[in-house]
Amino acid sequence: MALAALKPLVRRHAEIGIFLIAALLVLWFSASSDGRWANFYNLASVLQVTATLGLMSLGVALVIGTGEIDISVGSTFGMGALVYLWLALRVDPALAMLAAVAVGAAIGAFNGLLITRTGTPSLIITLGSLMIFRGIAIALTEGFSFSIPYGDRSGATYWALGGGDLLGINTALVWLVVILVVLTVTLKMTPFGNRLLAVGGSASSAHSRGVRVDRIKLAAFVLSGVLAAFSGTLEAGKLGFADGSMGRLMELQAIASCVLGGCLLAGGRISLIGALVGAFVLSSIQSYLVVMGVKPQWFMLLLGIIVVAAAYGDRRLRNWSVTR
């Protein structure tokens, strides 16, 4: 009886599942790792990984909200990092960040325009651009080195762009929180957000109400590109170097985060905070395996199982919440 009372809540907030999972994992990891996982240093590093993966996941969640998919974000992440590192020393870190974000926007526009103008499936188009920009990133790093020596990384801009800590936690987390709030407000409280979800719920209905479906989708892809490139910038700001494989397979982790967080791949129902908690869960598991001395290879195996299990669990939870 008590469970039945939860149904309306679950129906509206599919992300509840991931919150529970996250809480249980944190308890389990803390209890079983003898302080190796639940210490400030390790948690700070988990949060840093969460921040970069989370920013990317937010963009992917928006695209999923329109009923499309963007799997090019891993390459966009890499391109963002490379552009930032290339320009930060030569020009100025702030301008370098803007240039990286512009490149991300351009990749997003490339995807969005091709998809909306030709009506081709986004899976294939973004698969194509995933490969195009991965190839370009590797080719670039074969000829040039992309790094900023530690000594040159001083100044407020470097600090703010992932290169420093605030209260012991990487500044990327601050960006994540700010962007999460802005995007959540946009999604829930503005006409743009209303239309974005409408497009994902039923593109033809949205179209019949005068919504410019193509523009909304294009905007979502551009946002996704911007967030992926910005997240690449923050990662580059932390590491200070990058190679051509930077961000590889991250597109898959980002999609996994979204599915974990209760975003429906069919579109129209997404949770930004859920996607973020999904990213947190993934990075927590990864770090748990590391501190427990489990071979990192297991992470990939687990990731595969988690993705399918999450999708299945999400489906069951939804089905349960709509039964009487």
Next chain:
Amino acid sequence: MNTLARSQSFGALIGVAVMLAVFTAIDFSGWWTRATIANVIHFAAILGFLAMGQALVIMTREIDLSVGSVYGLTGVAFITLTPDLGVTGAVIVALLIALAVGFLQGIAVVKGQLPSMIVTLGGLFTARGIIYVWTGGSVHNFSEDARADWMTRLLGGELFGIEAAILWLLVIGVVLNLMLWATPFGNRLLATGGSEDSAESRGVLTDRVKIITFMLCSVLAGFAGILTLADRPQTHVTLGELLELEAIAAAVIGGCLLTGGRGSLIGAVLGGFIVTSFRYELIALGAPSSWFITFVGIVLIVAVIFNQKLARRLGHSV
């Protein structure tokens, strides 16, 4: 001419013709050598298996992202199990593993009612993870005995100077084409992709069709992995990485529409030929190997848009 244009492989045929013309024009001496052509055809044949499997799955309106990992896993299983089971035993068990992966993915898609993209994405990770955990990153090799085994030569040898992989592709290609176009199962497969509801309303067990198709796709990918390793018996953990992208590219270039129900196995093989040719021609022209990925991406996008326009012109609703 009209029938030709209506066949789904029309785009791929044009693609092959244009590509050969361009390669001939820019690099006649480098391209038309026995070594290049032999290499291209050998690897195109391997990719052809993956592409045909992918094409079948796409025709049922699903997608299989796991084929690269299944290719690697089956290949690794084949090599690793040979010392214990002998070559023939290892081939059988490795193919059973591939079948099992396909079966599990098919079950998850139809019984769990999950998008195949997510399920096979999980399959991609899981199978790759198993490779890492199983081999621990080490390299395995074939013994001399195993190399001389009749099974190894049947899979990796030559006949009249033609590599076994090519002959296998011809045989299996003919069988699959017959299955698709001349059997009730093929008819049901196309119906499932074209309109699942209608197929179901006529009593087609669409769930079963999909599961079988996923199993076919995985076993074809696995067989391609075994063929590769029978020819060059050495494993590495990254075996088959990114191959799923090439397989999807080949199937899409070959005229498979992601809206399901339409496609061509011959087109998929030709698509595989195009993708492989690009790889070799880029290497021959001295481009860095990474450009290959970029080119496959571009070819994929151009092909999907071209095929879509072609299909719309023919009046299909896509």
Next chain:
Amino acid sequence: MPDKTPLIQVKNLDLYFGAFHALKNVSVDFHSGELVGLVGDNGAGKTTLIRVLCGIHKPTSGEVWFDGRQVKEFHPKLAIDNGIETIQQSVGLCDNLSIARNFYLGREPVRRIMGIPFLDMGKMRDLSTKVIREFGLRDNVSADDEVERLSGGERQSVKIGRAVEFKNRVVIMDEPTNHLSVREREHVNELALQLKEQGLLVIYITHDIFQVHKLANRIVIMENGEKIEDALTSSMTADQLEEVIRQGGRKVEKREAV
């Protein structure tokens, strides 16, 4: 009303979907203050025609004139901005959004805070609540409920309520009484008449000639993508019109046999 310029004028309209010829040289005028019944069998082209009028489909050739100006660009937004409200059969509501959010989709009222347009949820809720009460939705349905929860009749009521609320110059109803109970159907038909009395153009699409004959002052019959009849209800009885539909069907069969 032949002296007035028509509000909507369709001239020699042709529309192809790929190889399929959906509208064949259709010409028809609609005037303000009319209630026109658009009748035909399934697949006759009624819905396609009104989907051109409300901007969903772009015609392959031919002209559409609205209020004395030729329509060059086709998009639902332009149609809605011009005061053409359409109640579609299959589309119009997004299952994943609440009633209030669906109600104002595409022209959401905003309240600017520091220049940023925020949804005016209060206004959205109030008006959509008023409308769903007027249309007699279940009492436990609130404006914040997702459309997914609604029955077919309730969905139709929301769509009609929205069109009436935003009424401007033209209201197009595509099979508005499908899925409705007898009481709801009478309510809808009454509304259609009221709108006409207020001087709006109402285009009422149905395959039930007898139902619309009582309501409309003019009937346009379509068959196989063509207009085959355009008559005032005062000049032909419903039985006569039904015979026209039958004739049209036979004519088509003959042609296909050749």
